[in-house]
Amino acid sequence: MKEKVVLAYSGGLDTSVMLKWLVNKGYNVIAFIADVGQDDDFNKINEKAIMSGASKVYVEDLKKEFVEKYIFEMFKTNAIYESKYLLGTAIARPIIAKKQVDIALKENTKILAHGCTGKGNDQVRFELTWMKFLPDVKIISPWKEDDWLSEFKGRKDLINYAKKEKIPIDVSLKKPYSTDENLLHISYESGILENTSFKPNENMFKLTKSPKNAPDKEIEIIIEFTRGIPSKIINKTENIEIKGSLNLFNYLNKVAGENGIGRIDIVENRFVGIKSRGVYETPAGTILYKAHQDLESITLDKDVIHLKEHFAPIIAKLIYNGFWFSPEMEMLMSAINKSQENVTGEVYLTLYKGNIIVNGRKSKYSLYNEDLSSMDIEGGYNQKDAAGFIKITGLKYKNLGAKNETMGTKLQVE
Amino acid sequence: MKEKVVLAYSGGLDTSVMLKWLVNKGYNVIAFIADVGQDDDFNKINEKAIMSGASKVYVEDLKKEFVEKYIFEMFKTNAIYESKYLLGTAIARPIIAKKQVDIALKENTKILAHGCTGKGNDQVRFELTWMKFLPDVKIISPWKEDDWLSEFKGRKDLINYAKKEKIPIDVSLKKPYSTDENLLHISYESGILENTSFKPNENMFKLTKSPKNAPDKEIEIIIEFTRGIPSKIINKTENIEIKGSLNLFNYLNKVAGENGIGRIDIVENRFVGIKSRGVYETPAGTILYKAHQDLESITLDKDVIHLKEHFAPIIAKLIYNGFWFSPEMEMLMSAINKSQENVTGEVYLTLYKGNIIVNGRKSKYSLYNEDLSSMDIEGGYNQKDAAGFIKITGLKYKNLGAKNETMGTKLQVE
Amino acid sequence: MKEKVVLAYSGGLDTSVMLKWLVNKGYNVIAFIADVGQDDDFNKINEKAIMSGASKVYVEDLKKEFVEKYIFEMFKTNAIYESKYLLGTAIARPIIAKKQVDIALKENTKILAHGCTGKGNDQVRFELTWMKFLPDVKIISPWKEDDWLSEFKGRKDLINYAKKEKIPIDVSLKKPYSTDENLLHISYESGILENTSFKPNENMFKLTKSPKNAPDKEIEIIIEFTRGIPSKIINKTENIEIKGSLNLFNYLNKVAGENGIGRIDIVENRFVGIKSRGVYETPAGTILYKAHQDLESITLDKDVIHLKEHFAPIIAKLIYNGFWFSPEMEMLMSAINKSQENVTGEVYLTLYKGNIIVNGRKSKYSLYNEDLSSMDIEGGYNQKDAAGFIKITGLKYKNLGAKNETMGTKLQVE
């Protein structure tokens, strides 16, 4: 009997050829197509998988779970990789890889395959998740294996193989860069983008207008959060109100994209040590990141904010590197979840030509105290206490200052 | 003989009344006016100090030193307080307070005074710096002292005192919020802004146009950095080139402000534990922060970037809380300076209606390697190595997975 | 009607005089005596409180709760202040201060008093806990208040007042240093110990023999932990087995003390910025700290261990500074509790003349894998994978090395 392999299948040239190639090597190939919100015709991909030799196809709609259990969980943490990247691809891999294991278990096999390159992050994210949920997984990763690499030197070989094997390909669709799309973002990288001084054409972008092309009109929106999770969007300008995790996320993507929000062009450091140029569109995410942090500013204690700020890059690195499912991540998420208990309230925003302008925020759990903040009234604060506070806080300088040659006297600014 | 006190003097109602009040209490008051780039008529303030009773006035132009030894040094660190605030006021206090000590030493006194409120951060920044450079300083901080507080309950008492003492006041100028201005920014807080749902009027802003009112035109600029310090600005659209620390910073403020860049509206946590709403305009700083970080993305090693990201909030907190001159800050700056040795190169930006769009970056020290990054050629990278890399990296899951009840199996997403 | 105040009462000269003094100032004073394991005659202290004028006395036995909810919780975290101090006093203050609030609420008052000095840490720990559970507390802290300070310049004044007021005092007991005792430790500080070159006499120590005087005999013990909490002690040498939180902690104190374990002599940094010399005896705690960490070495994932190591000094600082009850501590404890789910097993120790020698550890959740660890068999590990691992890990040097003047080439060792 043939060995079964579950292949993460996208419908593109690479995985289509790979599917057939695995069949030709004697495997019973099951294609797994994950719908995480990319703009695809899943019927067509399903069909193509069959035509490429799949014995069975799973098309899984993961959108709701992706928004609720991955995207929204991640946005609680304010994770942003290298201060710039909202982890759009990184957070989609764990759900896909985990579902692939579920299918493998159902199909009673331990052989899993993906079509990721050997230079990127996705291979790591897939394989670590597989190893986590299926420790004795047998991994097929053709782009890291000799027999594949010796047969397919470049795109041309893939096309020839497809032609020979009668795999339908749509060469006209070929773009001079690669993209990854899901509910949270589209990424663009490699190809012509490898030249970091090449500025991509406006027509590359799919989810967002450029600020220049966005309408010259301010849109007022309100985002409500409940325990750190977005629970309602109100577009005041257009009198629209949206609820439901997936609905509101889709709507937010739409309104953000129309108003030119969410593009970045960066050079990031891949886990494998390669610096890589990436262009990203993350419309809804860019707004959520800012709005959530703003609501935290009134609902969280100062030291909790500072602790979260300290954790954010640690968490971002874990997600980026493929450790979403890891004991250290569980530990950190326990702390994060604790912190979100009162992150409930509303944030008022204006969207305008690429700008997200925060106009205010409100919460029944607000720790902002207008009286205490006031410069005109005491509000329970005795200014004289500050004298003692500062004297004690500065006591260390008394010690340092009493020495002739202390470190403290050799200042960098002199 | 009268005791001498050096008062940090702004020319406003508070410090003018304070000056006279100190004279009336029997002090010989020396007024110290620091020019850190605020939009003031220093001759007029000088005059007013004399009219308020100062025996001597120092007006010190600190702009160049402020830009070179404080602002630019700080921007090496990517410090940003609570992920939002570029520390415009915080970084100006140490230079002012240190100069005030210099004057005290010259005048042979150890008595220093400031007019900061007892609820804010500035009192701490002043007094810590004084304690650092003059450990046996005698501090006069009227807003924390009984005799002043009992005499001046509110603004009205100050005005009456000024009238009685013939101190010139310009009541018409009174704004319904307080501001602090210097080369790096203007802050607006308190008064009508204490209501966090109050959206300030457009006419409050001084350094920036709103994105809405900014011209509908893209401006292309290039910023050159040398060892982490901005060294040249080129406005390609208008064919302008600016060098010299102060010149270029002033120019950058101008072009940023015109294009609607640099406003934020936040709630921050003061060192004394009060949540406070602040509105800030930081035109040049907002661009520099983004451009510097972008140049670092190609000139710094991945792990150096991650270490700097870890340090940034620590450093921001130190600066915010008044520890610019402290041994822990010196330690951190030694590390930061080491990291900046190769942060030399150019960043290409488009400014447009509030947006700072990064178009590219270039450096002779770039660690970005197009061949290595390429998905089409190997560039010295053997993809098969990645298989080993991932297997070793995921080895921990082998252990975890072999257990029945390990922590790792109780996942947050299930 | 007189205002009620609840005073944390120790039975010593200071708080006895303070009690009477508060009565003489017109307060109805309720004495609160916390039994956290110090070696005291509580009946006698109770009586003395009455004789000093207390209208009512609460003696609360907090030992079990102290061990279970404070000491054992803290030891989960491996917190150790400045790498040396096991926080014996710091962890006792929150429970005492919290119980004092409970009594105040029962007695329907908001006035609380303690006898801590104004230079120490304990005042902070008491008052922060009070503020936490009784935000509108009225604090009486005589050593920080003018009326007390003007009346009591030194010990002599206290004795005279006691004599005058017929408060029983036992002058013979006066030690030339101050101590604080509870189940976890005794501290010695101030007085003759302020001279850091003064080596205390052997007769100062109360809980431990010196290594020199300890018996020349090795004692073998086993400590069992359940989810990070010590659950059984077995003394194999003497064939003794102890269960029950308080019993086992008391027993561990005894056997540790007899074998010369748990003394340190350090200079630490108080929260108020003073460097202070402290001598501590922490017999059971010293063993627990080491044993718990050792068990974690086999039951925790590598990255969890590293995260905990990162948290430990942060947590230690929070506990030391009085933030045991704080939202940031709750956040961190959520993470710590998550990590302890599998910290179940046994540690084998030899105690000998001050030494705690770890002989081994065992756990059903052990992640130690003898096959994997073996140098002789593969155990599921393919050594060839390591080649790829290292090549990818070292890829950054390829980039750095390709540059002529990169930072990397200016090495500190040349």
Added chain:
Amino acid sequence: MKEKVVLAYSGGLDTSVMLKWLVNKGYNVIAFIADVGQDDDFNKINEKAIMSGASKVYVEDLKKEFVEKYIFEMFKTNAIYESKYLLGTAIARPIIAKKQVDIALKENTKILAHGCTGKGNDQVRFELTWMKFLPDVKIISPWKEDDWLSEFKGRKDLINYAKKEKIPIDVSLKKPYSTDENLLHISYESGILENTSFKPNENMFKLTKSPKNAPDKEIEIIIEFTRGIPSKIINKTENIEIKGSLNLFNYLNKVAGENGIGRIDIVENRFVGIKSRGVYETPAGTILYKAHQDLESITLDKDVIHLKEHFAPIIAKLIYNGFWFSPEMEMLMSAINKSQENVTGEVYLTLYKGNIIVNGRKSKYSLYNEDLSSMDIEGGYNQKDAAGFIKITGLKYKNLGAKNETMGTKLQVE
């Protein structure tokens, strides 16, 4: 012409066979023997290298450089891996690997070989250092390569090969565990030690007596440090004084070992993700670690101590993982070096049967202030200031307390 390879040669069975095997494969093999203080007969090893087929042998005495540029530099940082391991092997690898590159450059080759296993840390430390200084190095690591692995399944194959090739071997010397020795430590691991419940025999230990067997006599020593570096040892009990980096380190090893100091038995986490049991003897290092930290307690500012405590595990991990020569390490060492400017003074210790008892410390740069510390005199400290300090510090509880359902009220101890 034959290709040259420089092999790190120890004289043991593995590298002797490896040497010959490389010769048989057609290489011109140059043996490099690093003397980092291990107890070896270098003439004999030299001879053996020749007999095994080396064309040339380098024996390099690296002891002084190792102590001064590696060991002492590392001890400035207080690095200790996983709170237990003083990095004795980890810190020796960079100097050996770097010297090997120097020889390769002199010999005009880029081919380097080592005999480390594919499961351990040393392979990483060697290869990362090689890649750093010779980015286009060609690495021969037989234990990770097919041709070697297929020929040598176990020790027996090595012995047979040696016999066949007439390589002198001393089978009687074979120990049932492997060791690594240098000036700083000896490690014991693998073999019989892989069973973590196996307690090694007393005769395994080489550098230290057990506490039990150490003399029942207290030895008093003084260690002087200059800018963080040990500069003199005085044995007061035996009236001996030692200077000079290597001399004093050797002496400290001797006196520590005699007094039963420096053994640990741990389970650690290797970089490659394997948990490994190690037994270590680090006599001098154990004392230096403790003494240096103690001197820092009086010579460093509180916040500098806390920052160093935060860095220590980060640095330990870098050294352990092989990143001694890395830009992130340079950054951190810049900070560390800054911190050590005043770490000059003496520490007084008693050594006794495994105990290192700190009796006191002294420094002309001491920040300890007896007056300030005193509970009897003010010393420039106004206790009333503490009232303000605490009120401001606890202000956050006012906010939290004013809420009905704040996070803060759901306490872990209830």
